[in-house]
Amino acid sequence: MNSFGSALTNFRPTPASIPPSNAHLTLHISSDLPVNFHPLNPLEFLLRAAQIYPDRLALLHPDVQFPVFYTYSVWAQRVQNFAYGLLRAGIQPGDRIAVLAPNSPMIADALQGVIGARAIVTTINTRLTKDEIDYILTHSGARLIFVDHDYKHLVSGATAPIIVSDDTGRPDDPYEGFLTAGRVYSQEKGWAGLEIDSDENKPLSLNYTSGTTGRPKGTYLAAVANAFETQMSKESTYLWWAATLLLDIIIWIVLFHRILPMFHAAGWTFPWSITFSFATQAVSDHLANSRLLFDLEAFLELRSNTLLWSSYSADRNHEPSKRKAAAAPNQDDHCWCCTHRSAPCSAEVQGFQPVHVYGLTETYGPFTRNYPQSSWFGLSPSERAKLSARQGHAFATSAPLRVVRPTTSPGDKLVDVPRDGKTVGEIVARGNIVMQGYFQDPEATARAFEGGYFHSGDLAVWHPDGSVQIQDRSKDIIISGGENASSLAIEQELASHPDVLEVSVVGREHPKWGERPMAFVILHAGSAERWAGNHKGFSSALKAHARKRLPGFATPEWIAIVEELPKTSTGKIMKTVLRKRAAASAKL
Template sequence: MAGNTGHPFETGLDKNRANFAALTPPSFLARAAVSFGASVAVIDDERRITYAELYDRCRRLASALARRGIGRLETVAILAPNIPEMIEAHFAVPMLGAVLNPLNTRLDAATLAFSLRHGEAKVLIVDRDFAPLVAQVLALLDEQPLLVEVPAPAAGPAILEAIGYEDLLHEGDPSYDWPGPDDEWQSLCLLYTSGTTGDPKGAVYSHRGAYLQALGNAVTFGVNRESVYLWTLPMFHCSGWSYPWAMVAAGGTQVCLRKVEPARIFRLIAEHGVTHLCGAPILLSMLVHAPAQDRVPFPQTVRCATGGAAPTSTILRAMESMGFSVTHLYGATETYGPGTASVAVDAWADLTEAERYERMARQGVSLTTVEELAVVDPSALAPIPQDGRTIGEIAMRGNTVMKGYLKNPDATARTLTGGWYLSGDLAVWHPDGAVEIKDRAKDIIISGGENISSLEVEEVLSRHPAVMLAAVVARPDVTWGETPCAFLELKPSGPGATEAEIVAFCREHLARFKVPRTIVFGPLPKTATGKIQKFVLREQAQAIEPAAKA
């Protein structure tokens, strides 16, 4: 500040290379290669990559891209499953000062083409498994990026006009003196949100934000040198919640996984002594409902972090019985993934099982590296009372909130306003500081003037022995305005259920006005990360003829 000019604490105490460095995630890898270079950093089937080898490969990739003309703030996209090359891209591209754009592997060609055009990708690294999809994408582009192909087991023909990934690495210098960012606020990653309407929005991360988010996750999730992390969360989702960087910061081991299959997950947990994994609630459901023949016993307790909808008490109980300790997280693409965690405290030891599960299902308190978490009145942006009853909107601010949306100042201004990131999630704020989501603003059902939380109804439905997944949205009603409409995916080998049985079960556990008036059975639509697509269900519910007057 100008008022400090000439002050002894500001004079002659300048920043220089000895006392200041821009925070950037590649520095984690540089340290790890020096400190424990012979340790295994990455496991991919029979392949083992040490920290020294990982650093060598990342420097080669950064050098090769630089020699091919890729420079500061130019975009390098990657379309690949959870393979070592995805981890390498998360270090090599930032080393160069370029911007990494991990692409959702489950999107259609038109959406991927939009992302590549909007982000102005100069390079597309692609796994050969996605060759047919990439051919469709390229046909929609006027300007073609440099194609780099990663071989895949049992994949089809090679991608035409693509350079092989390993051939590109051979062009690079393992001693490359990588420049990194000019400033830690420099853009590092471009992550597109899976918007429900219109084009996706590209959230932009900074080097500083990614560095701090990695450390915040490491502290919250308790990863260290002995930790073994299994990649059950897609790395394209919020850059894997920053765990490619967090695990390297801790010096642990990452186990790659091309496809999420319960049998393989159980086998890898037992084989490699996995200690940590992350995933959407659908992952927990898959593990809980895996056939007995797919399960492999393991002696260690595996810490499992999950985001999205709060785990139900049924899921939590089943996961604990199998040897998993579940932590519920909350966040968004705009907050580098997790911004809060339901952290257990000593007082929980005195709770009943039901009370403990209720606390575990809350969104919890902020990560160490989040500057401030609050639940605010969205009109005044003032914090609401911490009484566990008043409803407001979850807001956050700090270094781990995105810089904004690429080329979308209007959306940026709506989301980052009044000094807060506004989430759109409605919650209460408890006296102990924990936040608890009651619904998305658009998911609250208003029936006859009464607010109904879809999450509350879903929790009850999930307790029914036949229900595997439940989602509740509003359906038009000529009398009440809206009533709950429940979409249910039943367990494949469960007892089955009728609409009458489901309604009767709900009446035992809910106020009558909260009981769903419509039950729809069948598979639920899901995003690439396993989240239930409520916007699809809302459209389906809207298409149902309004219920007649009672």
């Protein structure tokens, strides 16, 4: 079995991937533009990295039959070839380019190269059905389709031309043939033959399911913010892993659940945060079933700071005994930074330096961060965890967010809720990192932008220090006897029970109160054995636990122990499915 080091040493990129010795790493800019204006374009991060650190490892794809390792200079040439390949195919500015692939070099190339051709990239979730993918291809009007060989059956019958990648990085790979043809078509004009778009507000990406469009300017600013807020640097390695992992080795990783895939909202602008930071990115979609085992020590020598992006909650899915390998940052040479969203971070992973962020596809991903305060350090772990679970304040590149009272009719003035940490309102935002709008849906865009702000649909309270804390999605609020119960707040308290591994709460119809909470609970392995055959006993114990922490109307009326919770491909719990299960159980 090859080691990481030997695979890296023996790798050779294709001849078309080798840049000329005199490569000029600057896009052409129109002379018509004012001297004091340069359009913001995130592709320039890659060119800057290739200029300053040409030999630094930029992109590695280790867990496949033919591993690849690209330096910044080589990767920049491949991206250039990609852009010229699009031009050779007749792609015009504004055309949509679809990419259906797991985390792999091809999707990484596309997210950069499409910008070079001034086209629009549409990354598609590989876990969708063929009917759903057909709809996206049709609705987006994709002019060209890039697909990984494992998913080409999902684009059969498409009218647009299809480029297939065998994911080998070898000259006989059809995708490599596309890049080579692009290099030939360029006639060695290089980056100077590709013009930077003078309008930084033109669309850059089209993201589904929301069907949102983003701009180079917004992507640029969001990428810079992500890099700054997560403290990415040239010593960082960003791990694109979409599958659930378990590498219980030294201090490596103790399960992170569904780390962000690149197809999810264009990787929430992290593809450009990485190049902005001169960092390395490792692409993998199935490390747990790796066909090539690597020398961990050799990999760690490459980078001393590994950044992981967790879509939801980190390290919530294993027994406490499996967490003991996670050393605090000051106990080891390596800093393990976990950036997570949506779910509050357990106090048991504080050694991982959790960075809680919040955002949506419509805001290019995260646009708020929880900023720890020195006054928290003397608190107990549970108290500190509650404070660190707040969504916090807006990024520096975002306009300040607001929490406003619900409006009753179009044209109503937006009124802020008191900053008392109690009054619930809706989070609204505006600024350069808000989407342009919903693709071909002006009515939905107008509704979302009512009052001059983007309406998130997320309900939150505003604390005296200006930080926000989400209470729930508006559709997930449980109205019980006229009282609003936050399913998120209930879940947080139920999750503090030592037997609870994971929990989700929805409303279920109640004859007297209208609705009452119903909790679906996954137990820790040892707890499941202990409560086997006595689920009623566990329900009583959990309700007693909840009554100490929650008002009566928020205490779950019903508790169901389950083996798993239904989730989307990016790890989000599907509460629509749970609501149907709750409704069905009410009829029994």
